[in-house]
Amino acid sequence: MSKAHGALLVFGLVTAIPAVGYPCRDFEFMTESEEAVLIVEAEKAFEAGQYAKVIEMLDNGIELRDWRRGNRRMELVAVSNIRTGRPHAGIKSLRYLLKQKKNDPYLLTRLAEGLAQTKIGKAEAMAILEKLEKADLLADTQGHDLLVRLRAS
Amino acid sequence: MLPALALLATFECNRCHDGVGTPAKLEKHCVRCHGAIIEGSWNAPKEMMDAWRPNLISFAAVPSLEDLSGFRREWVASFLMEPHDLRPNLRGMMPRLPIDEAQARELAAHLVKDDRSEPIPNFDRAVIRRGRALFESLQCGSCHAYSGVLAPKTAPVEMTEAMRLAPDLRHTRERLQPSYVRTLLVKPRSKMPVYNLEDEEVGALAAFLLAEPLQPIDETPVPSRLPLLARPVSFAEVKTEIFEKACMHCHANPDKSFNDGGPGNTGGFGYKGRGLSFMSYREAQSGSIGDDGERRSVFAKQGDTPKVIAHLMARYEEVRGREVPETLGMPMGLPPLSLEQIQLLESWIAQGRPQ
Numbered sequence: 098m099s100k101a102h103g104a105l106l107v108f109g110l111v112t113a114i115p116a117v118g119y120p121c122r123d124f125e126f127m128t129e130s131e132e133a134v135l136i137v138e139a140e141k142a143f144e145a146g147q148y149a150k151v152i153e154m155l156d157n158g159i160e161l162r163d164w165r166r167g168n169r170r171m172e173l174v175a176v177s178n179i180r181t182g183r184p185h186a187g188i189k190s191l192r193y194l195l196k197q198k199k200n201d202p203y204l205l206t207r208l209a210e211g212l213a214q215t216k217i218g219k220a221e222a223m224a225i226l227e228k229l230e231k232a233d234l235l236a237d238t239q240g241h242d243l244l245v246r247l248r249a250s
Numbered sequence: 251m252l253p254a255l256a257l258l259a260t261f262e263c264n265r266c267h268d269g270v271g272t273p274a275k276l277e278k279h280c281v282r283c284h285g286a287i288i289e290g291s292w293n294a295p296k297e298m299m300d301a302w303r304p305n306l307i308s309f310a311a312v313p314s315l316e317d318l319s320g321f322r323r324e325w326v327a328s329f330l331m332e333p334h335d336l337r338p339n340l341r342g343m344m345p346r347l348p349i350d351e352a353q354a355r356e357l358a359a360h361l362v363k364d365d366r367s368e369p370i371p372n373f374d375r376a377v378i379r380r381g382r383a384l385f386e387s388l389q390c391g392s393c394h395a396y397s398g399v400l401a402p403k404t405a406p407v408e409m410t411e412a413m414r415l416a417p418d419l420r421h422t423r424e425r426l427q428p429s430y431v432r433t434l435l436v437k438p439r440s441k442m443p444v445y446n447l448e449d450e451e452v453g454a455l456a457a458f459l460l461a462e463p464l465q466p467i468d469e470t471p472v473p474s475r476l477p478l479l480a481r482p483v484s485f486a487e488v489k490t491e492i493f494e495k496a497c498m499h500c501h502a503n504p505d506k507s508f509n510d511g512g513p514g515n516t517g518g519f520g521y522k523g524r525g526l527s528f529m530s531y532r533e534a535q536s537g538s539i540g541d542d543g544e545r546r547s548v549f550a551k552q553g554d555t556p557k558v559i560a561h562l563m564a565r566y567e568e569v570r571g572r573e574v575p576e577t578l579g580m581p582m583g584l585p586p587l588s589l590e591q592i593q594l595l596e597s598w599i600a601q602g603r604p605q
Binding site for chain 1: 504505506509531532533535536537543544545546547549550605
């Protein structure tokens with residue numbers, strides 16, 4: 098798909114009918130908003146480990162109407178960048194998101210994952226993960242595994 | 251102190267009740283939203299509503315708070331501070347609010363405009379007996395519990411809204427002015443049937459409700475937690491059996507629910523937002539935000555009990571009329587989780603919370 102077609106598609110997505118609010122649970126999988134569908138599909142690709150696909154789907158610079166979806170996109174792209182060997186871009190985005198979600202354990206764990214790939218970030222990565230571990234807030238097994246590797250290195 | 255209207259907004263009484271100002275938006279209104287799903291009028295695919303409907307046994311009905319003029323203000327204030335199961339046929343019940351006595355009195359004064367306090371008349375024993383006979387012949391007990399007087403009945407499988415809202419009559423004498431009890435028997439406020447009673451029958455029934463001696467209620471002891479499971483417990487099982495059934499409605503991710511993560515996440519019912527979501531592994535792992543702004547794991551131990559388990563067990567105390575200091579019973583406003591559900595969650599925690 099050309100960039101022009103992509104831009105048109107995304108323009109169509111962001112101007113779609115707004116979804117109704119679903120405060121109780123995650124109902125975005127059934128929303129009418131194609132903007133939401135795009136993020137949900139990208140999250141599925143992320144869960145499947147298809148990080149390059151996530152970047153292809155989302156890293157297009159188009160502003161999403163819903164800022165929270167914008168944040169979800171930024172997070173997905175950031176972590177996908179880290180996991181495809183581009184940690185610096187991911188680190189920058191995660192630091193930005195952490196200003197909004199202060200001390201979010203998942204974002205901190207992913208930030209450590211990115212920092213651990215850089216020459217100067219390993220000590221900071223270790224400090225982040227050890228603090229999370231001490232508070233029993235490490236986000237997942239990847240975080241635990243990374244901490245073990247950093248300690249061993 | 252905040253004026254009553256601000257208190258109504260703070261405690262979000264309009265999430266459930268009518269008669270307390272502008273109703274909450276549909277998607278924030280626990281009862282109307284569930285009602286719309288039950289009716290099939292909600293904005294969701296039919297097959298999804300069909301799947302959800304059998305589970306919608308909570309918040310299916312709620313009393314309006316419009317015109318509580320026959321209520322006792324003192325009782326309303328005490329109920330706001332120490333809510334208990336007033337309507338045994340209704341699964342949901344009034345949640346425990348972070349309300350102090352002054353606020354409760356302010357709200358009660360707003361809801362009950364008339365501050366009279368009628369004494370309970372002295373009734374002749376024969377009149378009370380006559381009332382009891384009428385109560386039985388009219389089969390009032392098919393909808394109403396009268397604990398401490400009549401043996402509890404099994405709730406009917408199919409229930410109308412009137413049956414769901416039927417209060418336990420044990421509380422009548424402290425809830426309502428005696429003259430209002432008579433009024434309700436003649437002209438019911440809710441969907442209770444009209445019986446066209448004679449004046450003498452009204453008097454006898456009122457006497458039975460207001461003056462029949464109440465026996466203490468046998469309290470079942472709080473059960474003990476079950477031993478940990480030996481078999482492996484997965485996160486998927488915990489999510490399906492516990493988080494999705496009991497937690498996610500109030501502890502959701504605001505990024506996926508239009509900025510409203512529910513009372514347990516973005517705040518509500520007067521509670522501060524705690525940022526706690528049970529929608530995914532990473533969110534459950536992320537803990538909740540304390541008063542100091544720091545996140546803490548909900549699985550950390552308090553003594554020998556993980557914090558989240560302490561909250562679930564505290565609900566067993568709350569439904570017996572006892573608050574556990576510093577530990578809000580969960581799920582709020584609903585019956586406790588089963589011991590088997592708690593066992594499942596505790597076993598998963600003890601196994602290291604496998605992802």
